[in-house]
Amino acid sequence: MSAIELYSFAACPYAQRTHITLLEKQLDFAIIEIDLFNRPDWFAAISPYGKVPVLRHAGVTVHESTIINQYLDEAFPQPALMPETPALRAQARIWMDYCETRFLPAVHKLMSEADDADKRIANNAKLADVLRHIEHEGLRKTGAGPWFFGPRFSLADIQFAPFLERFDMYVQLAGAILPEDCSRLRDWMTALQQRSSVKATAHNIEYHIEARRQMLARIAIRSSA
Ligand SMILES: N[C@@H](CCC(=O)N[C@@H](CS)C(=O)NCC(=O)O)C(=O)O
Known part of the structure; x- marks a missing residue:
């Protein structure tokens, strides 16, 4: 048994975050795939929200990708994956929160209402505003790149x-x-696509479209049952 276990689902972008973090830290870990539509009974005991990712390490069980990743950065300090100063670390957390509270809701609304032509226009305008905010208030103020914090x-x-x-x-x-x-x-x-940890966990557009199709089909079956 590996000292670090990542409970995951192959197509899950949140679990992918933790997979990338583990690769960046160059840690040995095992991935345990969970069928989210047929969860094993024991999974509830380690995942209070019933979701992946979950990380187990040294008797500690952590859920929520943002929290897992911060746990990993503290438990395995090298290479550091947070900026150097408290002020910049606060900024990093603000943008991580922006991802969860502004960017992802805009994406999810756009995708879930994609078939409604009128809503699609408004949702695209909203997502474009969010992207411009990331560009002008985030990326352009933090430096020349290539990464969020230079x-x-x-x-x-x-x-x-x-x-x-x-x-x-x-x-x-x-x-x-x-x-x-x-x-x-x-x-x-473009820089993210070329990062080896991101590349190692990435899939192409056909994979993502098919994963989404399967997920929606399984949700439809579950809600009609
Ligand atoms: N906020 C969570 C979101 C995790 C999440 O939504 N995972 C999905 C798979 S991509 C899941 O486990 N869904 C199962 C469910 O909601 O029943 C995180 O950052 O870890």
């Missing part, structure tokens, strides 16, 4: 990476737009 790759990069990887799917299925003036964001996305 030369140092951090948990803020990891927070967004799996969702930016899926951006082509948002374009294809819901007409998402990356605004013209988001050049630093575009460069950041």
Whole structure:
């Protein structure tokens, strides 16, 4: 048995965040795949919300990807995945929170209402506003890149990476737009795609579209049962 266990689901972007973090830390770990539509009975005992990812290490069980990743950064300090100063660490946490509370809700609304033409226009406008905010209030103020906090790759990069990887799917299925003036964001996305830890966990657009199709089909079966 490995000293670190990641309870995961292959297509889950949140579990991917933790997978990237484990690779960045160059740790030995085991991935235990959970079928989210047929969870083993024991899973409830380690996952209070019934979700992946969950991490187990040295008698500690942690859930929620943002918290797991911060746990890993503290438990295994090298290489550090948070900026150097308390002020910059606070900034990193603010942008990680922005991902959860602004960026992801805009993405989820766009995707879940993609078939409604009127809502799609408004939802795309909202997502474009969020992307411009990341560009002008975040990326352009933190430095020249390539990462969110300049030369140092951090948990803020990891927070967004799996969702930016899926951006082509948002374009294809819901007409998402990356605004013209988001050049630093575009460069950041390219740098993320080339990062070896991100690459090692990445899938192509066909995989993401098929995973989404299967997930929606299984949700439909579950709710009609
Ligand atoms: N806020 C959580 C979200 C995790 C999440 O939504 N995971 C999904 C899979 S991608 C899940 O386990 N869903 C199962 C369910 O909601 O029943 C995190 O950051 O870890």
